[in-house]
Amino acid sequence: MSTRKLREICATAPSLVWLTAFLLVPTLMVLTFAFKKADPMGGIGTEWTFATLRSLANPSYPAIIWRTIWQSLATTAICVAVSIPMAYYMARTGERTRRFLMVLTILPFWTCFILRVFAWMSLLHPHGIVKNILVALGMADPSSQLLYTSGAVLLVMVYNHLPFAILPIYASAEKFDYQLLEAAADLGATRATAVMRVFIPGIKAGIFAAILMVLIPALGEYVIPDMVGGPASEMIGNKIAQRVQNDRNLPHACALSAALMLFVMGPMVAYLFARRKGGKEGGRFSI
Amino acid sequence: MGEFLEFQGVSKRFGPVKAVNNVSFSVKRGEFFSLLGPSGCGKTTLLRLIAGFEQPDSGRILLDGQDITQLPPNHRNVNTVFQNYALFPHMTVFENIAFGLRVARRPKDEIEHEVMSMLKLVQMEDKAWHLPSQISGGQKQRVAIARALVNKPSVLLLDEPLAALDLKLRQRMLLELDLIHDQVGITFLYVTHDQGEAMSLSDRIAVMHSGVTEQIATPAEVYEAPKTSFVASFIGDTNFFDGIVSSVPDDDYCLVDIPDFADIEGFNGVLCYNDKKKAVGGRVNLSVRPEKFGISIDPPRRQFAHMNVLRAKVEDIIYTGNHTNYWVSVGSRRIAVYQQHAGYLLDEKPIRWGDDVWLYWNADNGYMLDDEAAPDPGLGDNVKGV
Structure with missing residues (x-):
């Protein structure tokens, strides 16, 4: 083994260990636990079973999965659509404006995520400022509901994920x-x-x-639908959280997580694979 | 051949800078016209005004009689070859060339045919399916030209198209550009800071300086009969003589007293062709190209009717093979003299450093400039470069 090779391995080792310990192992655990029986005390049983997977056929799941997909896709689409002109403007404007917009983009991260969602709750509240303005402008019925709707979930999800779309698109637009x-x-x-x-x-x-930076976390989102959504805007993330926190049924949560994970990764892996095979531009977007 | 592309009092400011200042001129149909000047002279701004990337603050631009001043770039029948080519990196050579035709929604088989004939013109048929990143600089250049020409523009704008190429390739592309111009026969507007490119390609040259056109003429005219001291010094090398008319012996010639030569024994003025009809006491700024001088150890054998003869001392000699550059001092001046070696005789007495020599030139070869003072006396007394 050449020293060069050895040095490469040494340089890669820390991140490899990290990824193995905190990404690969937990992922495999999630996949494994999906085939375990639930322990009535809230832990993982020792017996193997397909019963948990079969329980995913519960007729309430397809609607929730469908809603998760379209909410996430809509969030992604809106974020990307808003970010493209924003990134174009940021890349072309003067240094001062660019820095100002960059700070505006990153500033929300300095506030706790939960607090930001709470802020939206008070804004969208039946007596909140947004509602009052809309009613005053005659654009909303006084009895209509802003908070606890799918619209509110979408709005807050877009708000929350927008920086993750702006930053990579801006990075590309700057080099254009x-x-x-x-x-x-x-x-x-x-x-x-x-x-x-x-x-x-x-x-x-x-x-x-x-798209990756927004779609993946959006698919697993559960805090936002929990806080600003109603019972009709639950996402798969809420179901996973309920299984863990209310039912104390970890295998069921794992099965749902695994299904979500396969659903997210399946098309992506297929896409990357197709790209690589397509050849011409292969490797340019190795993500 | 009527006026095809016309500028009428065009001005453009960028903040406090007048990039283009009240420029008026016209280009003929089919002409190869160059805008020549140093960086920052406004030549690229002028080109961008024609392309439509910039709007003039005042004035009009007419193309074939139609006012195009306010038209957006995509409605102008002009196409540009950009300095760094600006090829679309995600499209193949074929798609790059086809872009204009696709945007114009031309039929598919027509696009195929047109693009292929363009590829043939620039000899790039075998690279049709390569991406721009997979071809060389010279090849990108050809694709850029083909991409512009395929739309059959009224005027092809070329923005320093050869600047990014190395010397050998530049010389080859120069010949090819000339050939392409002859083949397609459309008007070329060529922006460059390289006088060699402009001289060898152009039918006419507009020499630009600080946002104005200093002279618009054929290459030979610009070189042999520069109008201003800027033109004289920017195109080739020259010697400036600044003086005052001391006498006007006849209608065509005058004697100019050069203060720098005052301490030369027996000097009574430089004879020069008086095309500006200067009277006694008038200030004259004379340009004499270094190759117009004769230099010899012995007194000049033949005498011409209007010849200036001065004694000079050789200060520096640079032998370059096909010619020799001398720097000689005359009075308090240094003068550059370039001598061709046509009819060189081995037994001729060679000129060496420190030799006293005879310097002579025909009065007709001194050219009176419009402006009365040289822009900067500069290195080696107004001689730039070697």
């Missing part, structure tokens, strides 16, 4: 060569065509990263 847009206009493209056919393909690595 804006003369390409002039070249496109020069060749007869309208602004919309230039954006669709030159700018967006040019920042697709950032968009792809943003």
Whole structure:
């Protein structure tokens, strides 16, 4: 073994150990526990069973899974759609404005996540400021409900995940060569065509990263639907939390988690695999 | 050949800087026209105004009689070859060239045909399915030209297209550009800071300086008959003589007293062609190109009707093979003299450092400039470069 190789291994070892201990092992544990029996005391039983997996066929789950998917996809779509013009503006504006917008993007992280959701609860409250303004403008019925709806969940989810879309897209937009847009206009493209056919393909690595950064946590979200959503806006994350905290049924929670994980990772792995096989641009988006 | 592309009093400011200051000129159909000047002279701004990337603060731009001043870039029938090519990195060479035609929603088989014939013109058929990252700088250059030409623009704008290439490739692309211009026959507007490129390609050159066009003429005219001291010093090398007319012996010539030569024995003025009809006492700024001088150890054998002859001392000699550059001192001045070696005789007495020599030139080769003072006396008395 060459010293170079040895040095590489030494350099990789810490992160490899970390990932193995805190990502790979827990993931495998989750997958394994899904095949275990529940211990009535809230722990993991010793016997193996398929009963937990079979219980996923519960007719209430498809609706919740479907809602989880569309809420997450809608969150992702809105975040990306808002972030693209934002990132474009940030990349093209002057240094001062850029820094100001960057601070605005990151600032919410300095406040506790729960507090921020509480802030939204008071804003959307039946006597909250948003409701009052909408009623005063005649845009909402005084008896209508803002809080505890799917709309509220979507709004707060978009709010919460937006920075995770802005940052990677901005990172790509900053590196984009804006003369390409002039070249496109020069060749007869309208602004919309230039954006669709030159700018967006040019920042697709950032968009792809943003989709992952928003979609994955959004699929597992449970605090936001719990706090601002109603009973009709539960997501799969809420069910997992209920299994853990209320039912003390860890195998059932693990089975749900595993299903969610496979659902998220399956298409992604397939996509990456297809890309790699497609060849031409393979490796450029190794995420 | 009428006026095809016309500028009427065009001005453009960037903050306090007048990038283009009241520029008016016109380019003929099919002409190869160059905008030549140092960086910051406004030539690229002018090009961007034609492309539509910038709007002038005042003035009009007409293309084939139509006012295009307010048209957005995608509605102008002009195409640009960008300095760094600006090829779309995610598209193949073929798709890059096809972009303009696809945007114009041309039929598929027509696009195929047009792109292929363009690839043929720039000799890139075998690279059609490569990405820009997979081809060399010279090849990118050709793709950029093909991508612009495929739209059959009225005017092709070229923004320092050869600046990013190395010398050998630049010389080859220079010939190819000339060839392409002959083949497609459309108007080329070429922006460059390289006088060599402009001289060898252009039908006419506009020499720009500080946002204004100093002179618009053929390459030979710009070189041989510069209008201003900026043009004289930017295009090639020159010697400036600043003086005052001391007498006007006839209609065509005048004698100019050069203060720097005052202490030369028997000096009674430099004879020069008086095309500006200066009277006695008028200030004259004369430009004499270094290769217009004759230099010899012995007194010049033949005498011309309007010849200036001065005694000079050789201070520096640089032999470059096909010619020799001398720096000689005359009075309190240093003058550059370039001598071709045509008819070189081995037995001729060679000129050495410190030799006293005869310096002579025909009065017709001194050119009176419009402005009365040289921009900067500079290195080696107004001679820039070697």
